[in-house]
Amino acid sequence: MLLLYFNQIGWPSSLPTSEKASFVKSVLREKKNAMDEFLISKSLPLRSGVQEFIDNAYTEKVPVAIVTAYCKSGDKVALSIVEMLGQERLPNVKVIGDNEVEQSMYGQLVLGKGVSSSLEEQLVKEVKKAASAEKQRIAEEVASMLKLSVDIDTTSSERLEKIVVALRAAAEHIGLPVNNCVLVAGSQPGVSAAKMIGMPCVVMRSSLTARGEFPSAKGVMDGFGGADLTIPKLRNKIKS
Incomplete structure (x- = not known):
């Protein structure tokens, strides 16, 4: 351009x-x-309807995570967002920055931080921590992670890899499998990363993406609340 x-x-x-x-x-x-x-400045206001959307999600018992880990100044952006949301909403939102990604199980496996043994030994260690029902869940999750880490290393660009790791970490922190989460994305990289891991995605248009097409997204919206994106509409988009 x-x-x-x-x-x-x-x-x-x-x-x-x-x-x-x-x-x-x-x-x-x-x-x-x-x-x-x-x-990261306070000159940029939150998008209209965001607070109401988060409040609605809390009422509907829908967990919300704000993923800032793949931004260059992610931690500063997260702090700015939290300040604008207000302290009263902080307990209802998980902010996934670089620290949260590195602390997640998937982040440790992919980034190699905090993993001193082989991946097979790590799997055994995680399995031993849980009771029988929990053992199976963790084993399946870690096995899925190991497979995805190979896919990321061999087929993804560095940027997509970082977004995938961040999305996986976000799902882990809110305690849901990726296919039960929904990414509200603002650009094509987020849409592509969500598609790679089977996470449903809805695009929130901006002036930069007004003419963009997102065939893999479940829907394209112009804003939050009212006639645009609400929790009930989000659920309907995912079901359709």
Whole structure:
């Protein structure tokens, strides 16, 4: 898009043709830095209807996780979001940042942090912790994780891998299998990562994705609450 933009309005007169590529990269880098600073500032309000959506989820006993782990300034973004949501909503929301991902079982297996033994030994250790019914659940979950970690390493880009790990960790922290969770995504990378692990997904449009198409998503919405995304509508989207 930047190439088309500068081709249309003209490139800086002092810029040699051979340096156009590096110039575009520097513009994109500065744009990303500015966006990160804007996200962690208090200048960016929450999207209209978000508080009501979270309150509705709490009333309906639907757990909510805000995944910030795959953002560059994820922890700062999380702090900003929590402040805007208000302390009264904090017990109803789990924020999944880098620390939560690293502490999750899946994060440890994939990232290799906190795992001193082989994956087979780790599985045995987890199985021994639980009673008979719980043993089976953990064994199946870890086995699924081990398979997915291979898929991630061999077929995914680095960014998709990070998003997949974050989504898996979020599901683990709220105590649900990924196919019983729903990702409310704002961009294609989130949609792609959700599809990879079988997590249903609904896209929340923005000015950046107004013309985008998301065939793998269960639905595309324009906002929260009212005629747009509510908990009952979210459930209907997943059932359809």
